[in-house]
Amino acid sequence: MPPAGAGRGGAVRPVGAVTRGTTTPNRLRRVDNWIAATCGDLLRDAHDPLVVDLGYGASPVTVVELRARLAAAVRPDVRVVGLEIDPVRVAAAAPAADPPWLVFGRGGFELAGLRPVLVRAFNVLRQYAEPEVAPAWRTMTGALQPGGVLVEGTCDELGRLACWLLVDATGPRSLTLAARLSTLDSPATLAERLPKTLIHHNVPGTGVHALIRALEEGWRDAAPYATFGPRQRWRRTVEAVRAAGWPVLDRPARWRLGEVTVAWPAVAPPGDSPVREPR
Numbered sequence: 001m002p003p004a005g006a007g008r009g010g011a012v013r014p015v016g017a018v019t020r021g022t023t024t025p026n027r028l029r030r031v032d033n034w035i036a037a038t039c040g041d042l043l044r045d046a047h048d049p050l051v052v053d054l055g056y057g058a059s060p061v062t063v064v065e066l067r068a069r070l071a072a073a074v075r076p077d078v079r080v081v082g083l084e085i086d087p088v089r090v091a092a093a094a095p096a097a098d099p100p101w102l103v104f105g106r107g108g109f110e111l112a113g114l115r116p117v118l119v120r121a122f123n124v125l126r127q128y129a130e131p132e133v134a135p136a137w138r139t140m141t142g143a144l145q146p147g148g149v150l151v152e153g154t155c156d157e158l159g160r161l162a163c164w165l166l167v168d169a170t171g172p173r174s175l176t177l178a179a180r181l182s183t184l185d186s187p188a189t190l191a192e193r194l195p196k197t198l199i200h201h202n203v204p205g206t207g208v209h210a211l212i213r214a215l216e217e218g219w220r221d222a223a224p225y226a227t228f229g230p231r232q233r234w235r236r237t238v239e240a241v242r243a244a245g246w247p248v249l250d251r252p253a254r255w256r257l258g259e260v261t262v263a264w265p266a267v268a269p270p271g272d273s274p275v276r277e278p279r
């Protein structure tokens with residue numbers, strides 16, 4: 001495996017900027033479990049099952065967890081490379097490496113010349129300006145193996161509320177909202193964790209605003225089901241949203257985990273256009 005930072009054409013200048021490094025153990029468990037379930041076949045079928053976690057922060061703990069979860073749930077030979085643009089954080093992560101399965105290196109949106117099948121970038125783009133998002137997606141998806149995907153999103157400090165996008169070479173495919181149901185007051189709180197590309201568009205008249213309102217109304221109407229537990233209440237909520245015509249992509253097995261995934265066109269901001277034509 002080429003060392004991160006010196007892949008396809010030798011030395012690569014990392015694309016991006018150092019930002020806050022806040023992270024916490026187990027914070028990304030929701031998205032990791034979703035990746036294992038939803039992208040498992042993509043990883044299983046890959047000739048080179050390489051995954052990049054971009055922007056892991058002040059501690060490599062969430063990269064270690066990603067590798068462990070994918071190795072247990074998808075395939076034991078999955079290789080995970082944690083890339084960070086901050087060299088101090090790269091050096092700090094070195095003791096956690098377990099080559100060749102888990103390594104750390106310096107890199108940015110260009111992915112250090114690596115060619116992964118999947119990239120997870122969590123709580124990275126939220127610290128950039130909105131116009132920087134699409135170019136960053138383009139750079140990352142342009143470095144993927146054919147058919148590869150980017151999972152880009154945001155969560156709260158403890159990972160109780162999380163939102164993420166599945167992005168491929170053509171642009172975003174879906175939006176997933178996920179919450180710890182036992183502490184969820186209202187689906188409206190998920191709005192604070194929307195990915196950068198959507199958070200400023202959560203205003204009346206947009207798809208994402210309408211989706212959050214539909215979830216709120218569904219949650220309110222499903223209040224009587226709370227006596228059977230928050231999972232039953234969420235299930236009723238998602239069923240109501242789907243019955244109202246929202247393009248819900250996932251099945252009840254995911255809903256019981258506090259998730260809902262909808263097709264991107266339903267929530268795309270006004271004027272959204274594909275990142276690029278399919279390869």
Ligand SMILES: C[S@@+](CC[C@H](N)C(=O)[O-])C[C@H]1O[C@@H](n2cnc3c(N)ncnc32)[C@H](O)[C@@H]1O
Binds near residue numbers: 020027056083121124
């Ligand atoms: C808030 S931390 C997120 C840590 C972890 N992913 C999580 O969700 O807990 C964001 C990290 O992304 C890094 N970062 C920002 N832009 C980057 C880029 N273009 N390439 C690689 N790392 C980047 C920052 O240096 C910072 O350490």
